Every structure is written in C-alpha cells, then in structure tokens.
Amino acid sequence: MSHSRRSCLLLLFAVLAAAQEGHPLTGTWHGSWGPNATQRTDITFVMKWDGKNITGIINPGFDAMPLQTAVLETKGWAVHFEATAKDGKIVADGKIENVTNVRRSIVGKWTQGGRSGDFKIVRDN
Amino acid sequence: MSTRLLTGVLLLSLPFVFLWAQAPGPAPGGPAKGKGKGGGAAKAKQPSRPTPRWPDGHPMLSAPPGEIGYWNSGTGGLTGKNGNNLPTNLENDEVPFMPWAKALYDERRQTQSKDDPHVRCTPPGGPRQFHTPFGLLIYELPEAKRVLILSGGGPRTWRAIYTDGRPHPTDDDFNPTYLGHSVGKWEGDVLVVDSVGYNEKFWFARAGYPHTESLHLTERISRPDFNTLKYEVTVDDPKTYTKPWTGGHYISWVPNQDFEEYFCQDNNRDIDHMVGQLP
Numbered sequence: 001m002s003h004s005r006r007s008c009l010l011l012l013f014a015v016l017a018a019a020q021e022g023h024p025l026t027g028t029w030h031g032s033w034g035p036n037a038t039q040r041t042d043i044t045f046v047m048k049w050d051g052k053n054i055t056g057i058i059n060p061g062f063d064a065m066p067l068q069t070a071v072l073e074t075k076g077w078a079v080h081f082e083a084t085a086k087d088g089k090i091v092a093d094g095k096i097e098n099v100t101n102v103r104r105s106i107v108g109k110w111t112q113g114g115r116s117g118d119f120k121i122v123r124d125n
Numbered sequence: 126m127s128t129r130l131l132t133g134v135l136l137l138s139l140p141f142v143f144l145w146a147q148a149p150g151p152a153p154g155g156p157a158k159g160k161g162k163g164g165g166a167a168k169a170k171q172p173s174r175p176t177p178r179w180p181d182g183h184p185m186l187s188a189p190p191g192e193i194g195y196w197n198s199g200t201g202g203l204t205g206k207n208g209n210n211l212p213t214n215l216e217n218d219e220v221p222f223m224p225w226a227k228a229l230y231d232e233r234r235q236t237q238s239k240d241d242p243h244v245r246c247t248p249p250g251g252p253r254q255f256h257t258p259f260g261l262l263i264y265e266l267p268e269a270k271r272v273l274i275l276s277g278g279g280p281r282t283w284r285a286i287y288t289d290g291r292p293h294p295t296d297d298d299f300n301p302t303y304l305g306h307s308v309g310k311w312e313g314d315v316l317v318v319d320s321v322g323y324n325e326k327f328w329f330a331r332a333g334y335p336h337t338e339s340l341h342l343t344e345r346i347s348r349p350d351f352n353t354l355k356y357e358v359t360v361d362d363p364k365t366y367t368k369p370w371t372g373g374h375y376i377s378w379v380p381n382q383d384f385e386e387y388f389c390q391d392n393n394r395d396i397d398h399m400v401g402q403l404p
Contacts, residue, residue, distance in 0.1 A: 021242060022325035022337040023364070024229060049225075049337065051364035074228035100232050100240040 020102045020125070023049035025056075025072055025079070031121030033092075033110040045081075045121055058083050058090070065090070072096075079106055088113025174351035176314070179267070183311050184348045186263035186272075194380045195277065196354050199258030201374025203330050203358065211357060214372045217332075221367040226335045233333035239401035242327050246389035248282045248303040251320065251329040251342050255356045255376065260384030263346070263354075272309060272316065277384035286318050293321050301338050303327050318344040329360075337364040345373075352378040 020027060025047045034040035047056035047070060054070035058081075069082035077096035082089065094108020102125055110119040177185040188194045201209040204217050222230060233240070243249060249257045259278030266273065270289035276282045286309040293306050301324035309318040320342045323329070329336055343359040357373030360366065389395075 020326045021328060022335060023225060026325070026337070049364060051337075051339070072225060074225050077228075099229065100236050102240065102242070 020123075023054075024077070024096055024099050024104070025049065025054050025070065028124045029106065029121040030124060031105075031119060033112070033117055033119035035115065035117040039117075043119065043121060058085075079108070085112055092119055094119065173353065176348050176350055179265075184314050184316075186265060186316070186346065186348055186354070192380070193383050194378055195382065195384050196261040196263070196376045197379045198255055198261040198276075198278070198376055201256045201356070201376065202332055203252060203334070203360070203372030203374075204332065209374045209376065211355075211373045211375070214374075215370060219370075220334070221370055223365055223367060226365045229335050230333055233328075236401040237399075238331070238333055239399045241331075241333065241399065243279065243331070244393075244395045244399050246280045246393060247327045249276060249279050250303045250305060250323055250327045251340070252344070252356070252358045252373075253327065253329050253331065254279075254282065254284065256331055256374065259387050260379070261376070262384075272318075278387060278389070280389045281387065286316075293319075301325075305340075305342070314347055316344075316346040318342075318346065320344070334360070335365055336360075336362050339364045352380075354378070 026049050027047065029045040029047070030042075032040040032042050044059050045056060045067075046060055047054055047067070054067070054072060056067040056070060058065045058067060063086070065083040065085055067081060067083050069080065071080040073079070077099050079092075079094050079096060081092040081094075084090070090110070090112045092108060092110045094106045096104055096106050098104045103123060105120055105122045107120045108118070110117055177189040179185050202214075204210075204215050204220060206212050206214050206216075220230075238244075243253065243257070254274060254276050255261065257276055257278040259276075261277065262273075262275040264273045264275065265271075265288075270287065272286040272288060274284045274286065276284075282304065284304045284307065286307040288309045288311075290310075291308060293308065299306075299322050301322055303324060303326060305320040306322040307318050307320040309316055311317075321340070323336065323338060323340045323342075325336065325338055328334070329340070329342075339362050341361040343361070345355075345357040345359075347355045349355055354376040355373070356376060357371060359369050359371045361369040
C-alpha cells in the first residue's frame, strides 16, 4: 500500500473516531511516555469500539502501528494495549481516570523494546 | 389543639404526603400534576377536552387555532414507573446494557451526572428533548410535510421530522449530529418517528444511558386527550445494548401560555454546581 493511500486511510480512521461520550476508549488520545519527566516521547492513540472489539492505531501517519491488542476491564477501568513498533514490542497497562469526563485520561506503565517508563494520554475534546 | 398534638398529626401525615408525591402522574383522561419547571399545568383534576384533530382526522399535537399552550416537559424518564413514567417502563436493572455500558452508566450515576454534556448546553438529542425543562412545542406543517419540535429549554433546540416519505441518507452521506436524521409517519393516531445518524457528544436521557453512533431510535408520539402527550421510544444500539428496549412518559399540556425565552448559554451556572459527590 502506498504511503499516500495509507495516510488517507489513517486520516479517515481518525475522523471516524472523533466521538466523545460513547464507549470509554473511542476517540483520539494524545500524550507521552518515557522513563522520567524530562525524557518523553509523544504518542497518539486513535481507537474505536465496533461492538465486539476495540480497534485502533498508535501514532497515525507514516509511523502508524495498528493496535494488536486493546482490552478494557470495566471493573476498575483497567486497560491493556499491545502493538509492534520498529524498535520492539509495545506493552502498556493502565487505568482510565475520570471515566465520565470527555477529557478523561489513561495513565500507567509502558514498555517498548528494552525500555520502560510511565505513560499518560488524554482524550481530545 | 395543643402544639404537641399538632406536631404529632403532622408527623403521622408525612408518609401519606410522600406516597402522594410518588403517585403516578397524568394518564389519558385527566390533566397532569405539573411537577416540573415551567409549571402552570392544570391544578385540579378536570375532565380533559378530546384530542384536537386536523381536518383529515389525525391528531393535532399543538394548540388548536386561536389558542396557545405548550407541553410541560421537564419530568419523566425512560425507566421506572413513578411519576409521569409509563407503567410499562423497565426498571433500571432490567435495561439490557452491555457490560461496558452498564459500568459507565453506574459511574455516571455514582458521580451524580457531573459530566453531563447537557449541563454545558449541548443540544438534547432524542428523548432528552422530551424531558428537558421549560417547555416543548410540536408543530406540524402539512404543506411542508414535516413536523418541527421546538424546545423552550436547553440551548432552545429545534428539530425537523420529515413526513414526505424520504429515506434516511445513505451511510456515505451521513454526518452524525446531535439531533440525528428523523423521518415520520402517522400510524392511526400515533406519530411514529424513526431516527438515526446521531453523534456521541450528548446523553440521550438525563439518566445517562450511554450510546454510540449506531443509535437507532423509534419514537411513538400520541395525544390520547387534549391535556396529555404520550411519549414512548425504543432504543436500539447494538454496540451498547444487547437488545432493543422501550420506555417513555406522559407530558401534560399547559394551556393559555407561551413558554418564556430561555437560553442555557445565558448566565449558565449549572456547571459550577455539577461537582459530583463531595468528599
């Protein structure tokens, strides 16, 4: 698939996911991960609930990664994500905070390749 | 009568006052109690006038020519059988939520709806329009082949229901909106409204039932007598509920008055009060 076609598809996905009050994970989320407060890497999630599964991508654009696993445990609002980046597998475990709010966030632990740290993403309004 | 005796009588009467307050609201054949804001509903039970009708015989949902009035929206819900609610309503624990939707609904209840977008003046989509305070008008425009529903409360929303037989737009043409796309037709004395194309930026009922863009509503609106509007809606959202479910309520007529001008955006202080449960 060409870059331009892939970009168009990712843009379309992002537009489709611009919802707010439905499934708690649906929507576009921005934030960062890193080993400490100063070494941060920006991340963007776009997720959608299809009625059975949560699907989505990380970092829409030329370096987009499909979410291979996205699980929501409603008890405690725990989430688990897996994806494959160029430098290794991503595994992120976190928790949705302030779940009723349109600007809710997910915070937790992030590992990517041999590195690990914390992450926080906030849902776009 | 001594003060002690009077106090005793008042205390003994409290349970009966409570039961009166919980009693069912209006039913066809009699006016409502008008418990909601905007008040002005009939104060005493009187026989209602018959349903006003158009020359072709179908019910008129507005004030007849030469009269004014509005529907006293503001009370009622889709679950529970108290007050103005329909006796056929489900109880909350009978709503066929998917697990995520039940968990989110419970969170919204536990946090006392502090994040309800309606309080931030978003438009009241679907049934929310029928229990938003400060009045409701339903005007049928036969020549234009549409019905307009005008809200006196919230951001003073109006909604069009097309009765010209047009279909919903195809998926490719849809731009999901707060009010969706509504088409209607009369089935006997009931206006049946089919709506799709909703966005996810609002709560379709005050109680906070979640929904997705797959929401499909079938509303059944009738006027069993002059003073009573019956509103019933079937909620079908296969990404949120395991099966369709139905609920509704009655709304009473406020005669001889227009609703006053109100805009949610003007001096809106609700947001400051929506803080959830204080520690």
